[in-house]
Amino acid sequence: MHIVKLCGRLLALGMLLGATGCSSLGVKPWQHELMARDEMKLDSEAIDNALDDHLYFSKEASSGGRGFAGGGCGCN
Amino acid sequence: MHPAAKRPGRAIRNRLIAASCTLLSAAAARAGDGGADPAAPAEDGQTIVDTALAYYAENNGRVRAIEPIVNLRHDFGDERILALKLTFDSLSGATPNGAVPSTRPQTFASPSGHSLTAAPQTYTTASGQTSVISSPIYTVAAGQLPMDPNYHDQRLAVSGTYQLPVSGLTQATLGGDLSYEHDFLSVSGNGAIAHDFNQKNTTLSLGGNLEFDMVRPIGGAPVAGSDYTLFEKQGDHTKHDANVVLGLTQIMTRRWLADVNVSYDQLNGYLNDPYKIVSLVDSLGSVTGYLYEKRPDRRSRTSVFLENRLALDRASAGLTLRYMSDDWGIHSETAQLKLRWSNPQRDRYLEPQLRWYRQTAANFYTPWISSGGTGYITNASADERLGAFHAVTWGLKYAARFPDDSGGDGSELSLRAEFYRQTPDRRLAGPGALSGLNLYPGLQAVLVQVEWRFGY
Numbered sequence: 001m002h003i004v005k006l007c008g009r010l011l012a013l014g015m016l017l018g019a020t021g022c023s024s025l026g027v028k029p030w031q032h033e034l035m036a037r038d039e040m041k042l043d044s045e046a047i048d049n050a051l052d053d054h055l056y057f058s059k060e061a062s063s064g065g066r067g068f069a070g071g072g073c074g075c076n
Numbered sequence: 077m078h079p080a081a082k083r084p085g086r087a088i089r090n091r092l093i094a095a096s097c098t099l100l101s102a103a104a105a106r107a108g109d110g111g112a113d114p115a116a117p118a119e120d121g122q123t124i125v126d127t128a129l130a131y132y133a134e135n136n137g138r139v140r141a142i143e144p145i146v147n148l149r150h151d152f153g154d155e156r157i158l159a160l161k162l163t164f165d166s167l168s169g170a171t172p173n174g175a176v177p178s179t180r181p182q183t184f185a186s187p188s189g190h191s192l193t194a195a196p197q198t199y200t201t202a203s204g205q206t207s208v209i210s211s212p213i214y215t216v217a218a219g220q221l222p223m224d225p226n227y228h229d230q231r232l233a234v235s236g237t238y239q240l241p242v243s244g245l246t247q248a249t250l251g252g253d254l255s256y257e258h259d260f261l262s263v264s265g266n267g268a269i270a271h272d273f274n275q276k277n278t279t280l281s282l283g284g285n286l287e288f289d290m291v292r293p294i295g296g297a298p299v300a301g302s303d304y305t306l307f308e309k310q311g312d313h314t315k316h317d318a319n320v321v322l323g324l325t326q327i328m329t330r331r332w333l334a335d336v337n338v339s340y341d342q343l344n345g346y347l348n349d350p351y352k353i354v355s356l357v358d359s360l361g362s363v364t365g366y367l368y369e370k371r372p373d374r375r376s377r378t379s380v381f382l383e384n385r386l387a388l389d390r391a392s393a394g395l396t397l398r399y400m401s402d403d404w405g406i407h408s409e410t411a412q413l414k415l416r417w418s419n420p421q422r423d424r425y426l427e428p429q430l431r432w433y434r435q436t437a438a439n440f441y442t443p444w445i446s447s448g449g450t451g452y453i454t455n456a457s458a459d460e461r462l463g464a465f466h467a468v469t470w471g472l473k474y475a476a477r478f479p480d481d482s483g484g485d486g487s488e489l490s491l492r493a494e495f496y497r498q499t500p501d502r503r504l505a506g507p508g509a510l511s512g513l514n515l516y517p518g519l520q521a522v523l524v525q526v527e528w529r530f531g532y
Contacts, residue, residue, distance in 0.1 A: 004449025026327045034387040047128045062400040062408040065381030068285040068319045
């Protein structure tokens with residue numbers, strides 16, 4: 001139940017930010033050309049990130065942030 | 077020649093579509109970061125194959141690993157993308173068992189052991205049958221960090237995600253992961269939804285993941301906190317992890333993309349490392365015994381993750397910051413910077429990276445237990461990963477892109493190397509004879525990776 005309540009609050013906060021706080025930011029659709037570069041895609045280095053996350057998951061007490069915190073690994 | 081220069085109209089259109097899809101679903105896809113990635117660019121009907129082979133090695137004969145990965149991503153069109161990922165790990169080497177070095181040699185049993193003597197032992201079962209078994213043991217020289225030299229493991233992991241449109245501005249991602257080791261099984265399922273606002277400059281996402289793990293230690297799971305020499309073991313245990321991630325991605329300017337994720341997860345169940353022990357040390361610095369470690373059976377973590385990407389003419393930069401806090405008393409900060417320089421044709425690039433990490437210790441972390449205490453512990457672990465330390469990673473990546481003569485997007489070959497150094501903080505001096513020993517050796521490791529990505 002705690003997680004359900006937290007989800008609801010986070011979603012409400014995010015919708016508020018998305019609908020209001022960010023409305024003055026951004027560019028026009030025809031100004032997206034730099035965002036189309038590979039290095040500007042947040043998931044363009046999926047394998048690099050997966051290997052790094054596995055290393056850090058097995059050697060440090062923190063994980064996740066970029067995605068889910070679980071590791072599916074018995075190394076920690 | 078870069079493919080984009082070869083076919084500018086089509087390439088730009090495809091990349092704009094891909095960028096739009098990425099923005100719509102970036103956080104949702106990243107919510108399943110441990111799995112395959114469906115949101116990278118792919119044309120309708122195209123399959124992208126991303127393969128890598130990584131070699132990892134720690135100093136002082138510690139863990140070595142070889143890890144091949146294959147990522148397959150197929151675009152069915154209409155923003156429906158299936159991604160599958162297959163990972164295999166093969167690990168070997170030595171791993172610390174948690175005990176402190178001593179001025180005398182120390183003998184331990186391997187996980188399957190049931191005695192600290194190598195001589196064959198005779199056992200009588202409840203049915204009256206007798207058996208003779210030799211226990212696998214290892215002896216660590218005086219002054220050396222106790223490590224089990226026979227560590228080896230293999231892991232096979234499969235994950236998949238399917239991305240589908242819910243409406244013109246909303247996309248959903250469903251996924252699952254299965255990971256198998258001979259002493260560990262993990263199954264998880266996840267889902268995420270992402271919605272676009274503000275002329276597709278803003279994307280809000282919410283994802284959830286449920287993970288079920290079965291811990292099946294070699295020789296059985298020890299009774300947490302029990303006397304190591306009694307070898308009290310109970311069989312298998314389970315643990316569960318429930319995780320939610322809220323993400324907000326925002327195009328700030330033409331050159332600046334920002335992303336923030338807030339994550340909360342709660343773990344319940346058997347959270348001990350079944351192979352870790354804690355030394356009992358008297359006031360003279362003599363090791364008088366060992367206990368199996370004992371951790372709480374619940375853990376809640378909250379993290380805030382911020383990523384910024386900046387596009388310059390021939391360069392780009394990525395800065396990520398993360399703060400994590402849990403109810404075990406661990407707080408951590410992470411900062412990572414990547415810079416990328418491309419040649420004028422944009423078919424070669426060099427990417428150095430620097431990562432800095434720091435964590436405080438869990439409130440039950442202790443390198444040893446004073447044997448003059450009460451003899452009863454609530455929770456205690458000497459696992460160095462729960463101690464206070466900072467770590468620095470230096471890395472360098474070089475990649476070359478090759479055009480496809482048939483007009484496709486070609487392929488990319490890259491080589492990446494990283495050096496990781498972990499340095500313990502808050503080093504307590506050992507009592508008596510332990511004061512002259514190196515109780516906190518730290519860790520150094522290298523990672524080398526070659527990756528080949530192509531589409532057909």
